[in-house]
Amino acid sequence: MKPKLLLLCVVAWLCWSCNDQCKETRVVRRFSNVTYSLMELRTQVKAESPRSLVQPGKMYVKGKYLYVNEIKKGIHIIDNGNPASPKFITFINIPGNGDIAVRDNILYADSFCDLVSIDIANPTAPKEVGRVKNVFKTGLFDGGGWSLNESIGAISDQNVEWVEETIAVNCEDNVPPTSWWGGIIWMMADRASFSSGSSASPQSSGGSNGQAGSMARFALDRNFLYAVSQSQMHLFKIDKPAQPVDFTTINLGWGIETIFPYNNKLFIGSATGMFIYDNTNPAEPKQLSNFQHARACDPVVVHEDIAYVTLRAGTACGGGQNQLDLVDVSNPSAPQLIKSYQMENPHGLSIDFPTLFLCEGEHGLKVFDVSERFSVDKNQLAHFEDMHAYDVISLGKTLLLIGEDGFYQYDSSNPKNLRLLSKIPVGKAI
Amino acid sequence: MKKIAYLCLLLAATAANAQTGKSPRFVNHTEFGGLFGRVKYDNPYTGNQEQVDSKTSLTIQTFNGVQLNRRLSAGVTLGMDWYKAALLNPIAGGMRYDLVGRKNVQLFGTLDAGYAFAWFHDDSEGFDTKGGLMVNPGLGIKVGKPGSAAFTLALTYKRQEAHVTKAPLWDQKERFEDRVYNRLALRLGISF
Numbered sequence: 001m002k003p004k005l006l007l008l009c010v011v012a013w014l015c016w017s018c019n020d021q022c023k024e025t026r027v028v029r030r031f032s033n034v035t036y037s038l039m040e041l042r043t044q045v046k047a048e049s050p051r052s053l054v055q056p057g058k059m060y061v062k063g064k065y066l067y068v069n070e071i072k073k074g075i076h077i078i079d080n081g082n083p084a085s086p087k088f089i090t091f092i093n094i095p096g097n098g099d100i101a102v103r104d105n106i107l108y109a110d111s112f113c114d115l116v117s118i119d120i121a122n123p124t125a126p127k128e129v130g131r132v133k134n135v136f137k138t139g140l141f142d143g144g145g146w147s148l149n150e151s152i153g154a155i156s157d158q159n160v161e162w163v164e165e166t167i168a169v170n171c172e173d174n175v176p177p178t179s180w181w182g183g184i185i186w187m188m189a190d191r192a193s194f195s196s197g198s199s200a201s202p203q204s205s206g207g208s209n210g211q212a213g214s215m216a217r218f219a220l221d222r223n224f225l226y227a228v229s230q231s232q233m234h235l236f237k238i239d240k241p242a243q244p245v246d247f248t249t250i251n252l253g254w255g256i257e258t259i260f261p262y263n264n265k266l267f268i269g270s271a272t273g274m275f276i277y278d279n280t281n282p283a284e285p286k287q288l289s290n291f292q293h294a295r296a297c298d299p300v301v302v303h304e305d306i307a308y309v310t311l312r313a314g315t316a317c318g319g320g321q322n323q324l325d326l327v328d329v330s331n332p333s334a335p336q337l338i339k340s341y342q343m344e345n346p347h348g349l350s351i352d353f354p355t356l357f358l359c360e361g362e363h364g365l366k367v368f369d370v371s372e373r374f375s376v377d378k379n380q381l382a383h384f385e386d387m388h389a390y391d392v393i394s395l396g397k398t399l400l401l402i403g404e405d406g407f408y409q410y411d412s413s414n415p416k417n418l419r420l421l422s423k424i425p426v427g428k429a430i
Numbered sequence: 431m432k433k434i435a436y437l438c439l440l441l442a443a444t445a446a447n448a449q450t451g452k453s454p455r456f457v458n459h460t461e462f463g464g465l466f467g468r469v470k471y472d473n474p475y476t477g478n479q480e481q482v483d484s485k486t487s488l489t490i491q492t493f494n495g496v497q498l499n500r501r502l503s504a505g506v507t508l509g510m511d512w513y514k515a516a517l518l519n520p521i522a523g524g525m526r527y528d529l530v531g532r533k534n535v536q537l538f539g540t541l542d543a544g545y546a547f548a549w550f551h552d553d554s555e556g557f558d559t560k561g562g563l564m565v566n567p568g569l570g571i572k573v574g575k576p577g578s579a580a581f582t583l584a585l586t587y588k589r590q591e592a593h594v595t596k597a598p599l600w601d602q603k604e605r606f607e608d609r610v611y612n613r614l615a616l617r618l619g620i621s622f
Contacts, residue, residue, distance in 0.1 A: 018612050020612055022607055
């Protein structure tokens with residue numbers, strides 16, 4: 001009798017409890033809407049005591065100083081006189097900042113809708129000296145968009161947070177996130193982008209400019225600051241560097257991401273291709289050509305007659321290709337594809353011919369010898385996998401690299417064997 | 431986890447080697463049947479309403495061991511379970527113990543514990559399925575003359591863990607699923 005009773009109990013218990021328990025855990029981008037008053041935002045640009053990197057964005061180099069953007073928060077000024085031990089000097093609080101350009105002693109930065117010029121003659125006490133108001137209308141930070149509401153003088157912003165959520169699933173399907181409709185409009189999401197302008201680099205004339213990474217949206221050329229937004233290029237006249245003047249706006253089309261000035265030309269990376277503008281007259285860039293390719297995110301760098309364009313597929317950019325394109329731009333009116341190479345998730349890149357440094361996002365940094373243009377993939381010199389690489393600036397013997405986990409400096413005198421000089425990890429206390 | 435599985439195997443092997451004297455009698459118990467269960471979840475397609483689905487999966491397993499004494503045999507159980515989204519191969523240490531019964535009908539206890547591998551599972555791109563710990567205790571009835579082949583009917587509880595790394599969706603950085611299959615296993619088999 002006893003065993004039968006036992007059996008009955010066991011069976012009953014089994015039948016009650018046979019539920020599969022499946023929990024899906026995911027780290028999801030969560031948006032929350034906030035409104036800032038412009039009146040208040042415009043009082044907030046000021047120097048503060050140095051602080052640690054939290055969410056580093058773009059970087060900019062001029063002389064011995066590094067300028068590292070803290071996405072949407074401001075700019076770290078770092079004394080890099082000794083690359084082995086960079087020192088944080090000051091943090092400039094700039095709400096809504098994503099891009100940087102420096103001409104002489106003036107730093108240009110975006111602050112949501114405004115372009116701010118900041119005197120950094122004394123890097124320990126930078127101060128705001130000029131402001132062009134309401135030039136940028138919308139922008140993106142880390143997938144969250146902001147827009148300018150001129151009628152009430154406010155910025156409608158979306159804060160982006162990564163939250164971990166766990167939900168019960170049915171152990172079978174590929175269950176979509178609960179808020180799957182939440183962000184499709186932000187398909188173009190990059191880490192930081194503006195509806196009008198950003199800054200970049202190399203060419204100089206008159207004053208001395210710094211050097212930006214390839215992800216830059218600001219560029220300096222002669223007496224102009226070029227800032228590309230998602231659909232436009234803004235030109236600011238900087239005859240008087242401290243007081244930039246809104247000069248003109250050129251419509252470019254959709255999905256503009258980066259600008260790279262080279263040899264009196266502007267190479268503009270967009271989500272659909274690469275635009276080449278003739279900039280012989282810096283006040284009036286003229287479109288020479290539009291190299292169309294698949295839809296993807298794509299910074300550009302140029303060396304002599306070859307443009308190196310990366311296409312990045314992925315969550316934020318749409319498109320389905322991850323590749324490096326070499327484009328012959330010897331005739332800028334008719335750029336021709338040389339060859340495409342498959343990559344993993346290319347972000348920023350930098351060239352120190354014949355060495356090409358290419359950031360692969362979470363896949364690290366790749367180094368190529370590009371002297372043989374048809375066999376770049378066979379000339380991969382190195383692949384550093386243990387870091388996140390977002391953008392890179394090659395300064396000849398030194399390589400600056402920024403990623404989600406921190407800011408790195410390498411001795412690149414031997415590109416096959418980069419030697420780490422210093423690392424500023426994210427979150428490290430100053 | 432894998433270590434535990436190996437430990438179980440080792441234990442089973444040691445138990446088998448512990449035989450002294452006359453050569454041990456080999457025991458095989460091969461079964462097939464169903465794994466029955468339910469799942470309760472929030473269905474995102476219907477506004478996250480809670481939904482309960484019934485689940486059935488096919489299972490086969492074979493226990494090979496040695497008779498340790500009149501009632502107890504111990505060995506290794508190899509199986510294959512076709513869950514809807516995972517094909518798992520449990521490798522377990524197992525034992526069968528005759529509890530009570532008349533001559534031709536025996537009530538027996540069964541216990542298998544080990545680790546399941548996803549060797550034969552084929553993942554879609556971006557997904558990575560891994561197995562996990564498995565424990566499977568229960569009771570059964572054996573019909574047949576002692577010492578010769580017998581039919582068995584076993585009712586057991588099976589708990590199987592699994593872990594799936596999934597491709598993140600567009601607004602996600604990371605996505606994975608921890609599964610625990612809690613199933614009622616009803617198996618028919620033969621043993622000799």
